[in-house]
Amino acid sequence: TSILVLNGPNLNLLGTRQPEIYGSTTLADIEAMCHDTAKTLGVLVTFEQNNVEGAMVDLIHAARGTQDGIILNAGAYTHTSVALMDAVSSVEIPTIELHLSNIHAREEFRHTSYIAKVALGVICGFGAHGYVLALEAMAQHLKAKK
Ligand code: DQA
Numbered sequence: 001t002s003i004l005v006l007n008g009p010n011l012n013l014l015g016t017r018q019p020e021i022y023g024s025t026t027l028a029d030i031e032a033m034c035h036d037t038a039k040t041l042g043v044l045v046t047f048e049q050n051n052v053e054g055a056m057v058d059l060i061h062a063a064r065g066t067q068d069g070i071i072l073n074a075g076a077y078t079h080t081s082v083a084l085m086d087a088v089s090s091v092e093i094p095t096i097e098l099h100l101s102n103i104h105a106r107e108e109f110r111h112t113s114y115i116a117k118v119a120l121g122v123i124c125g126f127g128a129h130g131y132v133l134a135l136e137a138m139a140q141h142l143k144a145k146k
Pocket residue numbers: 009010011073074075076077078098099100101102103110
């Protein structure tokens with residue numbers, strides 16, 4: 001079982017980026033957490049980050065045939081990108097939308113998500129631990145599907 005964890009724009013700056021909102025955990029810390037969790041769950045994790053919308057579309061396309069699930073923190077593209085929504089629909093790989101912050105408790109423009117319309121489910125507001133929760137939920141979903 002292989003799961004792609006795909007992170008979008010500005011998430012490479014985690015640790016120093018608005019720590020009052022996003023915490024002080026770096027993306028490298030989160031990557032290590034994901035690999036630890038994967039080991040416990042008996043799954044394989046591929047961890048990616050990209051600031052470019054089209055590059056994220058390409059990564060989602062490349063997941064077809066190689067990945068069983070996608071955990072997607074699309075950052076600000078969550079609220080704007082029909083292209084990412086279409087990419088997720090196109091590859092037909094179960095996708096969990098993830099955010100560190102509770103987007104519903106923040107600015108109005110963060111309350112809408114294109115990804116949520118095509119996602120299996122959404123996890124937000126639990127900081128870096130959300131990645132662990134999302135991997136657990138995806139592993140459970142994929143096991144139940146078999
Ligand atoms: C985010 C929430 C988005 O609204 C924001 O643009 C981000 C990070 C989160 O993980 O909380 O870049 O996806």
